[in-house]
Amino acid sequence: MQEAMINRAKQLLADGAVNRVIGWKRGEFAYDITPAVFETAEELEKEFVYDDFTAANVSKYLVKESKKEGKILAFLKPCDTYSFNQLTKEHRVVRENVYIVGIPGGPKLDAEKIKAKGITGILGVKNENYTLKIDTVYGEEIMPFYEAILDKCATCKSKKHVVYDELMGEEGDVLDSNRFDMVEKLENMTAQERFDFWRDQLSKCIRCNACRNVCPACTCEKCVFDNPNSGVENKAPADSFEENMFHIIRAFHVAGRCTDCGECSRVCPQNIPLHLLNRKFIKDINSLYGEYQAGEDTTSRAPLNDYKQDDCEASIVHERGVE
Amino acid sequence: MQVNENKEFQPLIVAFCCNWCSYAGADLSGTNRLNYPSNVKIIRVPCSCRVNPMFILRAFQRGADGVILCGCHPGDCHYTSGNYFTRRRMTLLFSMLDFLGIERDRTRVEWVSAAEGAKFAATMNEFTEAVKKLGPNRRLEDLRCRKQ
Amino acid sequence: MLKISLDKLDKLFEAISASQTLYIPVDREDGAAEYKKYESGMKLSSALNTLRSAKDFFFPQTENLVDFKMEGKNIEVIDVREESEDFVIFGVRACDARSFTILDKVFLAEPVDSYYKNRRDHGTVVTMACARPAETCFCGTFGIDAAAPEGDAACYSDGESLFIEAHNEKGQKFIDSISSLLEEGDTAKLEAVRAKTREILKKLPLAHLTTDNFGGDKLNEYFNSDKWGELSESCLGCGTCTFVCPTCQCYDIKDFNTGHGIKRYRCWDSCMYSDFTKMAHGNPRLTQLERFRQRFMHKLVYFPANNNGEFGCVGCGRCLSKCPISMNIVKVMKALEVK
Amino acid sequence: MNKNLKEQVLRSSGVDVLKCMRCGKCSGTCPSYDEMEYHPHQFVYMVERGDIETLMNSKSIYKCLTCFACVDRCPRNVEPAKIVEAVRLAAIRQQGNNHMNPNQIPEMLDDDLPQQAIVTAFRKYIK
């Protein structure tokens, strides 16, 4: 795939159809891949990479990149196209300035998962028939591919591209994922258990803002939590309340806009399952206001900017689930 | 919130009322001398859709034990659709608070028209009682703001 | 050297925690390690390092400095400082141990930060030599020997026993307090283990990274480098690197109105944040490029310039594994380096 | 006026007699009108006044066909037929005037008493 992508990118650059390419750049190790913009064939040859570790969603970079001079080629995985569509809908990207090549997505690998197996000193990772052969300073290690995939890929919602100018590889389908299982499990706990669970999780937050800054729905010019005039700004969670406040409000702000790309949980240095908050909103929206997938199109009304006269009352919260 | 060993727990209730229906309904319950507990403190907003979830969390942060939001009945919004948006926003917000294990009875939305002074008072009585039963808000408070 | 059998670690921890608070790294449910206050039954983590660095003990993420109470036009200032109690941090790695030296240069220089000093005076750092360094480790770049950590006292394991030696008076005092559990041991096997560790260190992918071309005198070489643009373009501007970093020491001081008083507190700040060092006139570093450059110039140029060549990095590798987009000081050094 | 009786009739019928606006449509539509001493609208009014014994002693309660025409026609959903039925029920109950009370039961029980009888007794007397 990588070779084909490089070739196609070089071709488009040569044609003048685009003047830049956004993709992923090789790192020091097998897994530390950085999103990057390439301007020349040489750069592409040398550093462009697309493999099992290129999980980063590059659509958010297009907020800035699509406003620059000329057209940019973006290789988007299925999940990234949802984000891109949502950004288009919100006028955050200039669609005309982006040439989208849809590429097959994951499952992508999570280096943390490999390390969690006690495998350290990783020098290289090879996928041989869904068995990972990991070369380390302590010798070669083996683990099953599927035990090392990212959580977000394990609950993939769709392998279909919702927007593209051309496709490479085979197109997939919207999947019948089990992504709400964990939300449901939590819903079936008692309030005290849920409280304990979240206190445990959110107390780990160091407020590094990685979840927010990576989120393709969080593209505010200035976040309320960075704005001293908003009255809620803070740099560190000085109190358990602020951890709640930040994550509730952030989830609320992206409710109906979050495409469930899973980047928030992927980047959290403290491994907080933040995507559960977003999925809770998605699940509620689906069950209360009808199925809705943010980013699926660029025209539908976001559920929170819409209403029906016979919507359920807020008291429904009191009536269902476990107290 | 105040707890006194000799006195029973007196919850602090913040009520957001829309100017056109519920605030007028609250006024009417005053005009009709219908009692409800002084625990309830009303904040006037033009429409229930003005209430940002942040205000509700802020109230809990600062020591409120219950927050209730009152607006025009659906279909009667002075601004035609404001309360419909409120309904969705608050349903989702309350559901999220519930998901985080915050007691459900601390939050409520009630539609009170300008003519429903009695309903306003009854609602406030009920809500205060319900919050009283729950005791002080401990799950969504800011310890720094707790009164010694 | 004094030693204790590894299967008697529980007794050791019990003994330490009987007289003072003890913190040890333990495994969290999600697999990461973190320092926890020791309670009976806790097991020492075998992880290479904790997710958050040990700097929290001396320089916590948020810290209340002072309270104010206002009544009419009177402002009452309430000192909320409390003398710390003695505590022990056990199992600190060589990199983190060096980070204290770096933090000391900042906080213990005049004017002394009394909050920091208070904690530093009461804390005993007991380090633990590394046996299984990871690919992200590059402490050697900064002259740190992972097999011979600094600290008030150091521990080494040969797989059977834990060896302890004191590096200073504080460390000696610590050892004295547990001497009844210790016995003199033979270090032959230990030396073999250490030698092996050093072998591995040499084989690590970053073993050849050096600071030779960085330092206080390199301002002109690097400040206007054209590499900063491409290095910083993918930076999200989050604070992960700075918050997991054992040496990042920037903080902000803020007031919080509780409704019945003001709490003045300080909290970590991050040079990656858009409002970093924002002042009345505005923000001196307006672009992410400038903020990104600040972080690495600080660690590689400005800090050594002001601290006798000491670099502001200990090569712990946390930022390498935690950066959401895998941009880090190693990539910066390699891209920037002018030989 | 008998307050308890009124209470009983109102409760067992579930009718709100205050909704009546005295239009008389019930009586206007009643097929048994001429047979009845008291007519549907009077039932409603008299129950409102609490004058229930008079109704109970009147043959009118047995003349009502329970055809529900009044219920169907009443513009205000007062449901006079249910009132008539309730008065009739009150009369039936009073005939025995020997309500059974749960705490009297244990001493009345003996092994030969069929369980069915107890259940029936409850149905009959306690409503």
Add this chain to the structure above:
Amino acid sequence: MQRIGVFVCHCGTNIAATVDVKSVAEALGHEPGVVISQDYQYMCSESGQNLVKNAIKEHNLTGVVVCSCSPRMHENTFRKAAAAAGLNPYLVEIANIREQCSWIHKDIASATEKAIILGKAAVAKVHLNAPLTAGESPVAKRALVIGGGIAGIQTALDIAEAGFEVDIVEKNPTIGGKMAQIDKTFPTLDCAACILTPKMVEASQNEKITIHSFSEVTDVKGFVGNFTVTIKKKARFVDETKCTGCGLCTEKCPMKKVPNEFNMGLDNRTAIYIPFAQAVPKVATIDPNFCMMMKTGKCGVCSKVCSVGAIDYKQEDRFIEQKYGAIVVATGFNPIKLDKYDEFAYNQCPDVVTSLELERLMNAAGPNGGTLLRPSDKTHPHKIVFVQCVGSRCDDSKGKPYCSKICCMYTAKHAMLIREKYPDTEVYVFYIDVRTPGKNFDEFYRRAVEQYNVHYIKGMVGKVTPRSDGKIDVQASDLLANEQLHIDADMVVLAAAIEPDKTARPLATMLTTQMDTNDFFTEAHPKLRPVESATAGIFLSGACQGPKDIPETVAQASAAAAKAIGLLVKDSITCNPCVAHSDELMCNGCSSCEKVCPYGAITYIDKEFKMPDRTIAVRRVASVNPAVCQGCGACTVACPSGAMDLNGFSNNQIMAEVDAICK
């Protein structure tokens, strides 16, 4: 530094009896920024207001907090007082310590404590108040009247009289409405047509009035003084400008079996028709559901006979757009459908009619030329039974809960007219209550009883049964005689309840006005603003607001006209300054706010900005039209970045109130 004045009102004993006003003033005096804190017997009195004004001048106040009754009561009073003293009126905040404190709490200690907290919240808010200046927006000097019945005609005439252009939109081919169908009017018994048709003509001839007949309002945009209305001119297949109303086409049209709506379907009309002789505009209309030409393509008679060539089978609906400063709703009423009242046999027996049908049966222009004949066999009825309250005063499941108000009087009128013209006819009226408030109304009813011997029987008809001999058995109760009656009537007349026209509900949505559960338009205040809707610039005329007789309708029509004129004479109107505004530097241009704005007040512009990172960027940002925005605040919550905020109820102001209350 703020200099805030606090003024605590005793309101006689209304507040002072349960709130210790002195301690409130004392406590609030210690709040930051408060430089003066006073209490006074009646703050709203002139001397009370002077106290405020003097304090503003003397202490150079930057904010005023009045602890008194509800802001809905006196906020304006104190704002004006502040303005008179040179302080921006929007720097005044009211703490409601009467309706929401002293009147609901009995315990002085807790009421006082709460009053102090409410005062503190107001002080906290006023700290953040910004001086606001109300904007102005121009007024389009033209009014729209929706509905061309007597209410609409009267309103239009009055507005035109004052010199303003006014358009009438009528959905039927002619104006005139229900009154045109009525025979005589109570209590004077003068002919309805005789008093209505001159008004219709006057309206058609008035230069200032444009009549859009056979037209409907399809869209309303804008706001007070500046409405843009789309009117659909339905195709009538006759060129209005050419048609002379000669009526030749209607005579020649071969399709003569179309139920005549004007005569309530009691006779027939042709497919091309003019509803009635005095129709305005007197223009023919083709009913495409019946026209042979339109249905089969074969006929064209009307087109052949029309000497001016007005017939146009290809005509299509046209849409016109017009700007208006004011809109008057006069959509009127209809009698309800009686299908569900089986007991009255309305659907089974042609001789059971509604009162409006009776009007047509008795009218000289009606199906029988004014002679009262039974519809079934065209014989004179000798015994007529009137049934009152059919579908009125019902439980919700059975009909309308309200009294239709006009039935008692028109029934007395009918009874009297019948007895006058046909003395051999016996007339029975079954009533629940006879309601005749109004000038000369009860006298009128008494005349029916005393002079015309109409039999008024208290009781309701239970069942109407048509008999095979042509008679109708009316079974009813006579409550006073306590007996059940059976009357063998020749005709039964049902006083059907009236309800708002069906077009009113969608119109209310377009106009963003409120309706009650019965679909009557809700007035802004039931007593003090009976002809205005709660939406500025929309006025109510006639039965669309509630059941009314003709004099009341005309009175309200003129009142609505006066209100509309009061608006139209202004060159501009002052806008509510408490509107939303967007901080362009923070706005993402995501369109969330636009999606929730019920007024379409938000638009987006591409604007060049100097970005914080020294670059120049063209960004899409929201812009609020302050004249259109009504200040609901929906956008402020939809906006994730907080760029959108609301004047007078800003995020910070509300949070300051929250903080103060929770302190």
